Amino acid sequence: MRLKINTRINAPLELVQEHFAQDLFEQLNPPFPKAAVLVYEGNYPGARVELEIDFLLFKQKWISEITTVQKEPDNYSFIDEGRQLPFFLKNWHHHHLLLKKGVQTEIVDDIQFSSGNSLLDLLLYPGLLIQFLYRKPIYKSYFNSLSKSLR
Template sequence: MAKGRFEYKTVIKKDRRLVWDFFSDPANLQKITSFPRVQVIRDSEQEERIKIKLNFFLFRITWYAVITEKRDQDYFIDEGDNLPFPLRHWKHTHQFESSGTGTIMTDKVEYRAFAPDFLVKMMLILMFKSREKKIRSIFRWI
């Protein structure tokens, strides 16, 4: 079983408050994720538990992200619940830091998976690089 940590930094040339507000809305995950296609369903009764449906064309996966910790404009942490195979553990810290005229967003992922570590990291790199491209495009117009 692979156990690892992954970190990815994205520089966004916008004020931290604006960046925080965008990433605090789980629906925006759909806007920044092109593969796999993502559908976010928020339970109004359990605001901190978010249902995520991933569409890989040939198969679909549903899992839950639970916001376990949050500090306004600084960071929030989501942890996976009812994770799909091959994931066994998922903890994702979204950290925001002012830098000059912009914001540095750092994604830190701790995971355990029934998959080789290099495959997990390769998938994370592809996902975050794709998201970075979408984020730059979106924030160009905000």
Template sequence: MLLHLKTTVQQDFRSVFHAFDEQLFRKLAPPYPRLKLLRFDGSAPGDVVEVELQTGIRSFRWTSRITEREITDRAAWFVDEGQEVPPPLRNWQHKHLVTQHGSGAIIHDIIEYSTGYKALDVMLYPFMLAAFGMRKPVYKKVFRQV
């Protein structure tokens, strides 16, 4: 299943892209499930980000490896791929793309996920949309004109 969210921000794309660090990661965490950050190496190929999802009943580990990173004249991105994902997910890939847009930028969250069951993927879609949709106001606040 593919989810592609776009957020227009007021800072240039290179500044936005280089701000994807541990501090921003923590700000983008949804209120539920709670995330306990176990490891954050960065956003270069080979780096690992590991969290524990705390539901209040049970905890799940989520480990992603950065597999790709590139900066061009008009865009920059990195890709994290799930190495260990919580059930019911089986596959996870998240492309963090920042493109030039006039004097500002557009942040694209491009997420591909699969549970192995099309019907379950569709049922999860509104939850994924809500969880990643919460990033928009954070992006707007963090990347307002300076």
């Protein structure tokens, strides 16, 4: 199943790319389920991000690996793929794309996931959609404050 969210940011591509790192990632953490960052190696091929996700009654480990990075004058992207996922997910492919839009940047979260069961995928979709819609105002606030502090 595919989930795609676009967010326009009032910050230049170079700034967004430079600060698309652990500090931002931790701020994107939704209220539920909480995720503790155990390892964050960066956004380069082979880098790992390891999380412990707290579902209140149980915790699950999530490990993703950055498999691809692409940098061009008008865009920057990287892909993280799930290597160890919570029991209800079998596949995770998250394409992070930053697109230069004049003096702004568009952040695209393009996610393909599968539980291995089409019905469960449909049930997971609304929760994942909410998780990624939650990021939109955080992206805007985070990069707006960064842009102001650099002026």
